[in-house]
Every structure is written in C-alpha cells, then in structure tokens.
Amino acid sequence: MKRTLAYLLTALLAGLAPVLGAPAAAAHGGPIELEVTGDGADNVNVLVTYKKDGHPVTEVVEATLRATSADGRSFGPVPLRSAPEGQNLYHSAEPLPNGEWRVTVTATEPSKARATVKVRAGVVAAASPTAPAPTPAPTPAPGQTTGQTTASARTRAAAPATATDDRDPTGTPLRIGVIVLAALLALAAWIALARRHRGGARR
Incomplete structure (x- = not known):
C-alpha cells in the first residue's frame, strides 16, 4: 500500500513539473542591452532586449x-518614449537638430545599461524637379493619309505667297489711274494746241 501511494505521488509530481516549471522558464531578468540607431530623419530608434x-x-x-554635435552643440538629457511600432522600441521625446551627433542613451530600469553611437539628423532632401517632357510631333488624324498631310503642309506654306499676291491688285488700279490721267492731260494739251493752231490759220 505504501509503495502504491509512493508511485502515485511520484507520477503526480512528474506530471506537474512541466506546468510548475513553465512560469520560471518564461520569466526574464538580468541585464538589458540597448541598440541605438538613427531613424533616417531627426530622431533615433532604441531597441531594448535582454542581454542573456x-x-x-x-x-x-x-x-x-x-x-553632442561635431561643432560643440549639446542636446538633452531628454527621456525616451515608447514607440507604437513595437513594445520594446523607444524614441527620443524631442527630435534632434540637424547635424552630426554623438548620442548616448542611458537606461536605469529594469536594469542599468548604456550605449553610444554616431547618428546624422536632418530633413530628407526634396526630389529635384524633373525637366518637362518634350512635346510630341503631331501625328495624322485617324483616316488621314500621308498625301493629305503633305497637301495641308503645302497649303500652309503657300499662304504667305497668296497674301502677297492679294496686295498687288490693290496697287494695280492706282497705277492704271495715274497712267490714264497722264494720257488725258496730254490729250487735253494736244487739243488746246490744235485749236490755237487752227485759229491762227483763219486770221
């Protein structure tokens, strides 16, 4: 009877051992480690993990x-704030000014730790404006043949000549009028001379 009871207690303890040991195995503690990097803009990322x-x-x-910056400026101390991107990710409560910085993060809880790195803070440069795209050459409309396009081009090229020709007829009547007037004046002078000549002959 005693042996049977001992076996039962041993089996019970063996079955409970994993359950009782799980919380102890899942528990963390000890020193922590800080991984500090620049975020590519004006702040830093601090990842906190257990060193073990x-x-x-x-x-x-x-x-x-x-x-501290390369030109002698100082920044901080400022506290770290938990980032929404991860439960063990932290950011500085204030952004870093532009420049090269030697950053030191010091933790006191849940254990003491320190890390120092160099980061560059600054606004990301805006993309340079792109050159305007070249204007594409005109293409014939649907159904328009190459011959039609050539004829249109010839018509546009002949337009200035047509305008010049339109101006010439405007001056032609004026020239004709001047010539006719001169002829009439000459004819009137000839008639006057002829009348005088006849009058002298009768006397």
Missing part, C-alpha cells in the same frame, strides 16, 4: 538620451 537571451523587454524602460 535576446528576448524583447516588455517591462517599462526608463532611459534618457544625451547628444
């Missing part, structure tokens, strides 16, 4: 950011 197994830190992280 690389799992994300789901606990609240308290950390601050300081930075």
